[in-house]
Amino acid sequence: MTENENTKSIINVEDLCLWYGNHQALENVNLKIDSKSITALIGPSGCGKSTFLKTLNRMNDLIPEVKITGKVFYNNIDIYDPSTDVSNLRRQIGMVFQKPNPFPMSIYENVAYGPKTHGISSKAKLDDIVEESLKDAAIWDEVKDRLKKNALGLSGGQQQRLCIARALAVKPSVLLMDEPTSALDPISTSKIEELTLELKEKYSIVIVTHNMQQAVRISDSTAFFLMGELVESGDTERIFSKPSDKRTEDYITGRFG
Amino acid sequence: MIKEKLSFKRRFYIVIMRALMYICTSLTACLVLALVVYLLIKGIPNLSWEFLTSSPSYLTGRIGILPDILNTIYIMIAALIVVIPLGIGSAVYLTEYAKNKRIVSIIEYAAETLSGIPSIIYGLVGMLFFCQFLGMQTSLLAGALTLCIMNLPTIMRTTQESLKTVPSSYREGAFGLGASRWRVIRTVVLPGCVDGVITGCILSIGRILGESAALLFTAGFAHTLNGFVDGLGSSGSSLTVALYVYAKEQGEFGVAFAIATILLLLSFMINLAAELTQRFFRRKKTI
Numbered sequence: 037m038t039e040n041e042n043t044k045s046i047i048n049v050e051d052l053c054l055w056y057g058n059h060q061a062l063e064n065v066n067l068k069i070d071s072k073s074i075t076a077l078i079g080p081s082g083c084g085k086s087t088f089l090k091t092l093n094r095m096n097d098l099i100p101e102v103k104i105t106g107k108v109f110y111n112n113i114d115i116y117d118p119s120t121d122v123s124n125l126r127r128q129i130g131m132v133f134q135k136p137n138p139f140p141m142s143i144y145e146n147v148a149y150g151p152k153t154h155g156i157s158s159k160a161k162l163d164d165i166v167e168e169s170l171k172d173a174a175i176w177d178e179v180k181d182r183l184k185k186n187a188l189g190l191s192g193g194q195q196q197r198l199c200i201a202r203a204l205a206v207k208p209s210v211l212l213m214d215e216p217t218s219a220l221d222p223i224s225t226s227k228i229e230e231l232t233l234e235l236k237e238k239y240s241i242v243i244v245t246h247n248m249q250q251a252v253r254i255s256d257s258t259a260f261f262l263m264g265e266l267v268e269s270g271d272t273e274r275i276f277s278k279p280s281d282k283r284t285e286d287y288i289t290g291r292f293g
Numbered sequence: 294m295i296k297e298k299l300s301f302k303r304r305f306y307i308v309i310m311r312a313l314m315y316i317c318t319s320l321t322a323c324l325v326l327a328l329v330v331y332l333l334i335k336g337i338p339n340l341s342w343e344f345l346t347s348s349p350s351y352l353t354g355r356i357g358i359l360p361d362i363l364n365t366i367y368i369m370i371a372a373l374i375v376v377i378p379l380g381i382g383s384a385v386y387l388t389e390y391a392k393n394k395r396i397v398s399i400i401e402y403a404a405e406t407l408s409g410i411p412s413i414i415y416g417l418v419g420m421l422f423f424c425q426f427l428g429m430q431t432s433l434l435a436g437a438l439t440l441c442i443m444n445l446p447t448i449m450r451t452t453q454e455s456l457k458t459v460p461s462s463y464r465e466g467a468f469g470l471g472a473s474r475w476r477v478i479r480t481v482v483l484p485g486c487v488d489g490v491i492t493g494c495i496l497s498i499g500r501i502l503g504e505s506a507a508l509l510f511t512a513g514f515a516h517t518l519n520g521f522v523d524g525l526g527s528s529g530s531s532l533t534v535a536l537y538v539y540a541k542e543q544g545e546f547g548v549a550f551a552i553a554t555i556l557l558l559l560s561f562m563i564n565l566a567a568e569l570t571q572r573f574f575r576r577k578k579t580i
Binding site: 135137 | 481
């Protein structure tokens with residue numbers, strides 16, 4: 037997979053449709069996601085942006101009665117091919133959720149959970165991974181003296197950065213973030229935003245956000261979803277200054293949503 | 294003004310209602326208290342070290358309940374060894390794996406109905422199936438297996454309910470890291486609800502301890518001193534059955550009350566254990 041490091045797009049979505057039972061939630065989505073950059077998914081509630089995000093690491097597999105057609109290529113491999121190892125896929129495409137969801141274990145155990153899942157058991161190695169991941173998630177200084185304490189004792193913002201550290205610990209190349217700051221206060225939000233910008237150096241990030249300023253502040257490209265349809269995608273600057281579709285313009289100027 | 298006086302009718306109504314509730318509460322409390330005190334007064338004088346640690350002998354006329362205590366423990370161990378893995382396993386399957394929610398809800402409904410059936414019916418079925426059809430005769434094993442079937446729905450349902458209290462965000466988080474379903478269950482879901490599962494099991498122990506009707510049919514009445522393995526294969530009475538036999542067939546009411554005191558003490562301890570486990574895990578969760 038290393039030969040793709042230099043190519044620009046890391047995920048390539050072609051004609052993706054998704055149904056929950058009889059309800060079609062995504063219609064013919066085509067999108068390329070750039071490597072080592074931040075892609076923001078925007079759109080009103082229920083437009084399918086979170087659903088779309090979850091198709092990228094097959095988290096929708098967990099929901100019964102989901103039907104998917106079309107193709108999602110990750111590094112030129114079709115992730116919906118029956119031969120795909122879902123566990124390995126999710127190791128490479130990590131996820132951070134809307135509500136911070138650390139496990140009810142110690143801070144250390146939370147971060148070590150992923151590496152342990154993928155077979156790392158040496159204590160020294162785990163120690164290194166935990167420290168490195170917590171540093172990458174900009175939370176090491178706050179928790180280094182209480183790694184054995186329960187993670188649920190942290191504040192919401194700290195919990196979310198811990199969840200980011202937990203996702204980083206399995207060394208993914210893509211990070212999916214589903215409205216990671218919607219449950220947080222402004223200060224925690226700005227910390228996560230700064231962190232996201234730093235993470236861009238090493239990871240490709242796809243972030244769902246309700247907050248248009250946030251999309252402008254941190255993303256390189258933006259995709260606008262409306263009622264299951266990808267209306268428009270492109271450079272964030274271009275989308276927010278010269279949208280080519282009337283619906284995009286209406287949405288970003290706040291006429292609906 | 295707020296200080297306006299209530300009408301006589303309303304004040305009268307309030308006083309009467311309050312009095313009625315006092316009466317109901319004190320009646321309930323007195324009933325329980327009277328029962329316990331009566332049992333203890335009747336039972337404690339008949340308790341002695343020899344009574345607890347010897348087996349009965351017709352030759353010397355000695356009465357001892359050691360075999361009955363051991364039989365009760367054997368039945369409990371045998372029943373729990375089978376029912377706990379079975380109950381927890383089926384609960385995990387139904388809640389975490391099963392796709393067809395329709396069939397799951399039918400099974401849940403059936404389990405709830407089963408747990409409401411009078412225990413004597415389990416005894417009858419146990420006698421026909423284990424003792425006669427499977428040829429186990431009246432034995433502690435047949436009794437233990439009958440109690441297994443009786444407790445299976447309870448353990449399954451309580452485990453299921455505790456599994457459902459684990460937030461789905463924990464599961465998502467673990468799946469998102471690439472964990473397999475079994476790893477998610479083993480490392481995140483089960484530890485997250487272990488208190489509920491253990492409480493369910495402890496309450497089941499209480500039910501096993503207190504069960505008599507189902508054992509009358511299946512486990513027998515002998516008071517012989519046996520080891521665990523020999524005991525399972527032979528007939529033997531549990532404490533509850535012994536209580537029935539001493540009181541009803543031998544007219545030994547003193548002995549019956551002494552056994553009742555022991556049973557009361559044991560069930561008190563079991564409830565205490567259930568309470569303490571819950572507290573222990575709740576404290577652990579909040580730290």
